[in-house]
Amino acid sequence: MPHISASGGICYFAQGSVVLDRFRPDTAIWQCLEQARMVIDRAIEDPQYHSDEFRGEFWANWLVAQDPPALPGLIGAVEKNATTARYYLIGPDDGRRLYVASEPDEVSRFCEALGWPSPTLGMPCWILRSERVPALPTGELPQTVHATFEWLKAWDQKLYRAIQARLAERDYLKWSRCELAIATPVGWIGFGFKLHAMTARGFARRPKEYRNYLHQRGGSTAIQRSVFQDVSPDYVYQRNLVSLQRGTLAGKKIALVGCGALGGYLASALLRLGAGTAGGTLHLQDVDELQPDNLGRHRLGYNSLFDNKATALKKMLDRESPFANITISEKSAVTHFPQGFDLVINATGEQAVSEALNVQHVQASKRTPLLHVWIFGNGDCVQGLWVDSRKYGCYRCLTHNDEAQYGQPRFPLTDADTLRAFVGCHAFTPYGVSSPMSATALAMDFIADWLKGDVSPRFRLRYNEGSTLRRFKSQNVSPLQGCPACQPQ
Ligand SMILES: [Zn+2]
Known part of the structure; x- marks a missing residue:
């Protein structure tokens, strides 16, 4: 599927989808230009196409335009109806990743298999789900808590309300960050933001007040967007x-x-x-x-x-x-x-x-x-x-x-x-x-x-192809009469 890529380039042929004739370079170049023209025309004229494009490229899009860049994320086995899992920092110093999973043992086994140091202590991560494909933001991708709320509302009201309900719970105010992983039809995406320590302590018994704060002054808190590659055996060996x-x-x-x-x-x-x-x-x-x-x-x-x-x-x-x-x-x-x-x-x-x-x-x-x-x-x-x-x-x-x-x-x-x-x-x-x-x-x-x-x-x-052995057809063989193993006297 040709598309406009996250970096703003244009991918007019999907990799591996076409063989250009190396013996007729003029034809090959013409083919490329013609295809590129068609893709650009469609992107300009057809908003639906543009929107579909965004969905196809959502993963790449979700990560761009943030500093520092997001850590690559991995998601392991998350229990089917889990509402909370834990996230861990794993990997060597020059290649840190996030890993979200229900069982700490899984993360340790993963690191051990790769010869990586033991994972950090797991921090809580909310697990949410949406059956809707993430919406195309009207402007730029959300950078703050406030913009994220607006974007969530446009994408999936139910999900938005579920997140608001979680923000009225007490536990998370003890954490230093609030992290969410969301299962969507385009894969697992997530975001997280720092909690304001003083304010969180102040509202420790009144979490709804902290939620109000996020809708007002705290709305300018920066968020970090992330995506997660599924490494669970369930995905790797079955769904995949x-x-x-x-x-x-x-x-x-x-x-x-x-x-x-x-x-x-x-x-x-x-x-x-x-x-x-x-x-x-x-x-x-x-x-x-x-x-x-x-x-x-x-x-x-x-x-x-x-x-x-x-x-x-x-x-x-x-x-x-x-x-x-x-x-x-x-x-x-x-x-x-x-x-x-x-x-x-x-x-x-x-x-x-x-x-x-x-x-x-x-x-x-x-x-x-x-x-x-x-x-x-x-x-x-x-x-x-x-x-x-x-x-x-x-x-x-x-x-x-x-x-x-x-x-x-x-x-x-x-x-x-x-x-x-x-x-x-x-x-x-x-x-x-x-x-x-x-x-x-x-x-x-x-x-x-x-x-x-x-x-x-x-x-x-x-x-084998060159075999001189006598040929027999593969077949269901009948039991041999008087077989000493399966027909003992
Ligand atoms: Zn037998």
């Missing part, structure tokens, strides 16, 4: 993405077994879909420690060497996603199968472990969905199997169990042996750096389908 996907993992309890190359990337991806937020959990489970030969493909680096993989991963992810609730277990999932989750993911990539988890899962009374995801052979194909119902095959159903073919794969992708590497008595299967990322993408697509309500096809294969 609503147009792209139908569901998120917010509020869900997810267990990830295996924090190797695949599990590491997968954990990061799960967090980006909201895992561990809104009362949910992301549980990481792994018995192994990170070894030098893991480093080449792992999400973790040298700084995590010889740490338990689940513990090290949590440490890293806590910094990346300070508001996510991440729990860990260093115990084997074979002996300590994760209980009480909405979804369990097996990313161990080890057949023996997968078989053991599968047996426990299919024989349990409650059938939580279990997603097995793995990298086939040397990475030419990534595969996943979603097990959630007796109607479909389990992990063991991918292996024949009749005498003639016992132990042979039901979907034989290759007749060749997988290349294995050995370090001492420890064997591993080498695959490319991209393989765990491909498997992560496959797992996330399963999960997106689950959130939409249909996980078919439950057995999926994704091949």
Whole structure:
């Protein structure tokens, strides 16, 4: 959307909206001039356009023309019906910001994640809401309390009255400043002003008198305008993405077994879909420690060497996603199968472990969905199997169990042996750096389908372009007759 910008410049093409032909500069210049002429004409002739412009640019406009300039503001989780939160000063000395939130713990976690000093003590901040888009001031932007009152009246009478009611309350007269944050359809904006200490003390028991003072002599008190970027997990992982996907993992309890190359990337991806937020959990489970030969493909680096993989991963992810609730277990999932989750993911990539988890899962009374995801052979194909119902095959159903073919794969992708590497008595299967990322993408697509309500096809294969493996279609596989895991005699 082209517009007149806050600094008075004209933006005639929104960034990224047009590709000018670099081989025909004369045409490109003509295109620009013509577009600029149209935008200016509209801004002059069409007051509605001008007003819409202001709304679109409200954020930038709200901050201009004040000295000292406003501190950049951030807003975290504010309870739904909260009328008061607290504001904190955060950040390094040369980059201070305001942070408004209900919970002090959230602000501390935020600062810790960024390596910033601890926040200052929180001061009260009123929370107000308006469903109306802020009005265009008739003259300049409000600079004083009096001008702000006038502007509020023109914008939203209800909001104006709500603020007047707050100004008749007693508590704020003990503060040094009065700060307000207002949720509007164009985002969070705010303003604040200093209280006159002597006058406030004098009217400590008669707050209405202080309000009168603000309408009279105190009306010339300067205000500081601010805007707030939403950094709450609710916004970052949910509202911000609503147009792209139908569901998120917010509020869900997810267990990830295996924090190797695949599990590491997968954990990061799960967090980006909201895992561990809104009362949910992301549980990481792994018995192994990170070894030098893991480093080449792992999400973790040298700084995590010889740490338990689940513990090290949590440490890293806590910094990346300070508001996510991440729990860990260093115990084997074979002996300590994760209980009480909405979804369990097996990313161990080890057949023996997968078989053991599968047996426990299919024989349990409650059938939580279990997603097995793995990298086939040397990475030419990534595969996943979603097990959630007796109607479909389990992990063991991918292996024949009749005498003639016992132990042979039901979907034989290759007749060749997988290349294995050995370090001492420890064997591993080498695959490319991209393989765990491909498997992560496959797992996330399963999960997106689950959130939409249909996980078919439950057995999926994704091949590399150059793969010479035998091709099988992704499909819902039927249970294998006599499967020793899901159909015990
Ligand atoms: Zn089975």
